Amino acid sequence: MSTVTNMQTHPSYPELTRYLSKYPSSAGALFQTFNDITFAQKWTNVELVDLPNCQRAGIKGLRPSSDDGELPSTCIVLPCSLAESISTSYFSAAFTSLGESAPKQIYLAICAEDSSTVYYKIGKGIVKPSI
Amino acid sequence: MAEGPIPLRVSNKKAYVWDVDDVAKLRSRHGICGMLTGTLPHLSQQNVFLGVPLLLMPEEAVFLVEKGLACLVDDKNAHHDPGLSRLAKWDNSRLKAIERQLALAEEEQEAKEHQYSTMTEQAIRKRNERERKKAFVASFPNDSSSSSTEPAGNVLAHDSDNTASDTRRGQDSSGTSKAGTAGATFTVHVGAPSSQLDWYQQSSHSFTTLASAREAGIWDYPSTPEERARCAVFRELRGKGYYLGIGTKFGGDYLVYPGDPLRYHSHFVASVIASPRTPLRPMEIVAHGRLGTGTKKSHLLCEWNEDNDVVTSFSIEWARFG
Numbered sequence: 001m002s003t004v005t006n007m008q009t010h011p012s013y014p015e016l017t018r019y020l021s022k023y024p025s026s027a028g029a030l031f032q033t034f035n036d037i038t039f040a041q042k043w044t045n046v047e048l049v050d051l052p053n054c055q056r057a058g059i060k061g062l063r064p065s066s067d068d069g070e071l072p073s074t075c076i077v078l079p080c081s082l083a084e085s086i087s088t089s090y091f092s093a094a095f096t097s098l099g100e101s102a103p104k105q106i107y108l109a110i111c112a113e114d115s116s117t118v119y120y121k122i123g124k125g126i127v128k129p130s131i
Numbered sequence: 132m133a134e135g136p137i138p139l140r141v142s143n144k145k146a147y148v149w150d151v152d153d154v155a156k157l158r159s160r161h162g163i164c165g166m167l168t169g170t171l172p173h174l175s176q177q178n179v180f181l182g183v184p185l186l187l188m189p190e191e192a193v194f195l196v197e198k199g200l201a202c203l204v205d206d207k208n209a210h211h212d213p214g215l216s217r218l219a220k221w222d223n224s225r226l227k228a229i230e231r232q233l234a235l236a237e238e239e240q241e242a243k244e245h246q247y248s249t250m251t252e253q254a255i256r257k258r259n260e261r262e263r264k265k266a267f268v269a270s271f272p273n274d275s276s277s278s279s280t281e282p283a284g285n286v287l288a289h290d291s292d293n294t295a296s297d298t299r300r301g302q303d304s305s306g307t308s309k310a311g312t313a314g315a316t317f318t319v320h321v322g323a324p325s326s327q328l329d330w331y332q333q334s335s336h337s338f339t340t341l342a343s344a345r346e347a348g349i350w351d352y353p354s355t356p357e358e359r360a361r362c363a364v365f366r367e368l369r370g371k372g373y374y375l376g377i378g379t380k381f382g383g384d385y386l387v388y389p390g391d392p393l394r395y396h397s398h399f400v401a402s403v404i405a406s407p408r409t410p411l412r413p414m415e416i417v418a419h420g421r422l423g424t425g426t427k428k429s430h431l432l433c434e435w436n437e438d439n440d441v442v443t444s445f446s447i448e449w450a451r452f453g
Contacts, residue, residue: 041452066451082413088434089407091445107450110413119450120420126371126387127446128398129429 012038019048019057026056026079033079033109034059036117045074053093054078054086058106077107077119095124136199138326138333139192140184140206141349146192147184147206149324154185161200162374163191164392169323183323188377189352190365196341197366203344205336206325213330220329225319232317360405360435367433367442368401375401382422383430397428399446404434407443416447424449 012034020027037043043061051058059077078094080086094106105123137153139146148154148165157163169182187195195201213221250258325331344350353359361384368375374388376397383400386392400423404411411432419430430447 036453080413085410085412087408087411088404088432088443088445092407092443108413108416109453110417117453118417119453120416121446121448121450123429123446123448124443125446126399126431126444127429127448129423129427129446129448 010035015048019050022050023056025084026081029079029081029084029109029111030057030059032111032115033077033117036109037061037077043075044072049076049097051078051090051093051097053097054090056080058094058097059109073103075103075105075107077109078122079109079111082110082112091122091124136202136339137195138204138337139187139195139201140204140209140325141344142206144350144352146187146189146203148187149184150326151183154183157185157195157201158391161195162369162372162391163187163195164374164376165191166377188365188375189358190362192350193341193352193362194366194369196339196344199339203338203341203350204333205338205347205349209331209333209336210325210328211330211332213328217329228320229317233315236315236317356437357403357405359437361403363435363440364401364403364433364442378402381426381428382419387431399429399431400426401431401433401444404432407434407436409434420447420449423447 010031012031016031016034019030023030034046034048037059038046041063043063046059046061049058049060056079059079060074061077062072063075065072076094076098078090080090091106091108095102098106102124104125104127105121108120108122110118110120137148137156138150140149141147148157154165154167157165165185165187167181167183168186169184170179192201192203196203247255247258322328326333338344338347338349341350353362365375365385368385368387372389374390374392374395376386376388376392378385378400380386381400383402385401385403386397387399387401388395388397400419402419419432423430432445432447434443434445435441436443
């Protein structure tokens with residue numbers, strides 16, 4: 001029995017196919033982040049958003065309530081790889097794509113080759129630290 | 132209260148403020164703090180309040196001049212040659228000041244002698260005994276106590292307040308005293324601001340625009356896109372009422388305070404991003420974000436868009452998950 005697994009046989013693959021082929025250079029980061037968000041961070045209502053101005057797809061979903069008692073909120077995650085170059089225009093584009101009802105923050109998921117993913121909150125404007 | 136622009140004295144392309152009143156005005160009226168740098172070379176500590184001159188960041192000077200709040204003075208050339216008569220006048224007042232100090236010191240000495248002449252007999256006896264003992268001790272060659280320089284019969288008390296000046300009084304044979312000022316000390320006052328000098332002419336060496344200062348060769352900031360971006364970001368944040376300080380201690384360009392730095396801690400460290408397309412490495416986000424979390428500050432990326440002269444700020448914080 002074949003125990004070979006590859007990206008195509010991964011349960012997440014069908015959903016991601018379109019964007020993995022549209023934006024091949026961010027395919028790895030998107031795949032890694034999508035799985036982390038869906039299975040490890042347990043976000044719900046997860047869907048993909050096309051962000052051509054960022055040359056990648058973003059991941060939108062409902063973030064579960066955090067330990068600080070924050071209510072679940074709709075957030076967008078921008079995946080990127082540790083090795084690549086991004087720019088602040090990506091952040092602007094992500095905020096713009098969310099339209100008028102955009103939350104004040106988006107998340108940047110930075111993926112490393114060993115599959116570590118770190119998340120940073122990017123707030124638009126001067127947002128005071130949340131301690 | 133029609134006052135002119137505050138003079139920023141430019142030396143070697145840096146803007147200095149030497150007048151204390153101007154330092155106060157810049158801080159209280161315009162939210163420009165600068166950095167006091169006046170100290171002795173071997174005492175340059177950061178946690179001591181230093182004196183004038185106040186050194187401004189180039190962005191601070193640009194901000195002030197563009198708003199018409201300050202002008203740039205070509206400090207070197209504003210110092211004209213005093214000429215013989217002015218020099219003589221200056222020297223004269225210097226010597227007068229010395230004479231006054233010496234006269235005052237003499238008066239004080241006489242007053243003290245008078246005071247002691249009204250002491251009780253017993254007190255006088257005790258005093259003379261003390262003097263004799265000290266003179267005896269001082270008669271040994273390698274004794275360097277200050278009483279060795281006391282002239283015989285001096286009934287002045289040797290309390291600690293007088294020690295310093297008494298040391299020089301009736302100076303010993305070290306031969307350092309000048310004729311006419313034998314053994315007395317006086318203070319030489321060197322005023323900090325040159326504006327008090329007769330031959331300092333700032334009006335003919337002031338520039339109210341950056342362009343004219345640039346033409347005169349005394350100022351050239353900003354001259355690169357990065358420098359222009361810094362000026363734009365500074366202008367934007369100061370315009371919003373934030374006070375800005377140098378951010379090197381926290382890995383950024385500026386420390387951003389909600390009010391006067393003497394009263395508040397900064398909540399933000401800001402980095403200037405020269406354009407929306409300037410390459411940014413994700414590792415920088417990690418570094419800025421983590422440093423912020425550790426120092427209870429957020430990191431700000433302030434992007435300048437040259438096309439529409441808009442500054443957009445993004446704050447970076449660790450997401451606390453993942």
